[in-house]
Amino acid sequence: MVIATRESRLALWQAEHVKALLEARLGWQVALLGMTTLGDQILDRSLSKVGGKGLFVKELETALLDGRADIAVHSLKDVPMDLPEGFALACVLEREDPRDALVSNDFSSLAELPSGAVVGTSSLRRLVLLKSLRPDLRIEPLRGNLDTRLRKLDEGHYQAIVLAAAGLKRLGLSSRIRQAFEPEQMLPAAGQGALGIEVRADRRDLLAALAPLAHQPTWLAVTAERTVSRAMGGSCSMPLAAFIRAPQSAQMRLEAAWGEPGADGQGVAGQPLVRADHSASVTNFAEAEALGERVAASLRAGGAVWAANS
Numbered sequence: 001m002v003i004a005t006r007e008s009r010l011a012l013w014q015a016e017h018v019k020a021l022l023e024a025r026l027g028w029q030v031a032l033l034g035m036t037t038l039g040d041q042i043l044d045r046s047l048s049k050v051g052g053k054g055l056f057v058k059e060l061e062t063a064l065l066d067g068r069a070d071i072a073v074h075s076l077k078d079v080p081m082d083l084p085e086g087f088a089l090a091c092v093l094e095r096e097d098p099r100d101a102l103v104s105n106d107f108s109s110l111a112e113l114p115s116g117a118v119v120g121t122s123s124l125r126r127l128v129l130l131k132s133l134r135p136d137l138r139i140e141p142l143r144g145n146l147d148t149r150l151r152k153l154d155e156g157h158y159q160a161i162v163l164a165a166a167g168l169k170r171l172g173l174s175s176r177i178r179q180a181f182e183p184e185q186m187l188p189a190a191g192q193g194a195l196g197i198e199v200r201a202d203r204r205d206l207l208a209a210l211a212p213l214a215h216q217p218t219w220l221a222v223t224a225e226r227t228v229s230r231a232m233g234g235s236c237s238m239p240l241a242a243f244i245r246a247p248q249s250a251q252m253r254l255e256a257a258w259g260e261p262g263a264d265g266q267g268v269a270g271q272p273l274v275r276a277d278h279s280a281s282v283t284n285f286a287e288a289e290a291l292g293e294r295v296a297a298s299l300r301a302g303g304a305v306w307a308a309n310s
């Protein structure tokens, strides 16, 4: 069994995590195949300008196609809802911490940041959510893997940065989290904190073997969340948050938020976020997608539209 993985520390941790799971639960022998993707190479431009979702997964899928690897492990946040023809998600694992986290060397919360403070993030979602909480902040682009982003903070380019708590925790960097935002403050991205295992759709053997590893409530919840993303335009770089807090209940409440990034990437002053939320009993994928579609329709009715690369 070979796992194709990106070579960032986070991707390697995730691949090792799945390797250990497969060895313990299925008794398999697993090796890792490290690869560099386009998304890892392009560090100077915002992901929204270079193609967004899919950038991190294409090379891994090529390895699955030509048989160099059997499975690929992904952060679901980076994976488009509709995989390319011939690929399938074999399972989604139980979600870890879905929250965003503030990291700073000088301030212990968003509220403590002085007026006009520079906060690093290249996520349009984080930009619009931060701007709605603190319109006075200056948001500056911040790309690169976790270590790079932390280093740029430590070099003094930003007073604070915002990134996924899950990534920091996986790498043993929880001590750097000054504030973990609760979803009511900063709504997470569709799929944030959840890992998925991708295989070639014709690998029935793998689909069957991996099915027992699935965490069904997480899978249903992230399906609903990712349906909102697909319905709004499908790019991972939209100013969109979509999140289900308590997926263990048959009644799932899907919340979403949308903001206007503005031409200068600083948001549009005074413009409130478009918010939508609906609840439904979700016991299968069709119901999850229907819930996601309803929330997306409400966002659009509230004025949310995605003009790519605007």
Ligand SMILES: NCc1[nH]cc(CCC(=O)O)c1CC(=O)O
Binding pocket: 075, 076, 077, 078, 162, 163, 164, 166, 167, 191, 192, 193, 194, 195
């Ligand atoms: N876009 C990069 C990315 N993809 C997944 C995670 C975090 C881990 C996860 O969501 O499972 C991150 C880092 C970040 O957003 O700070």
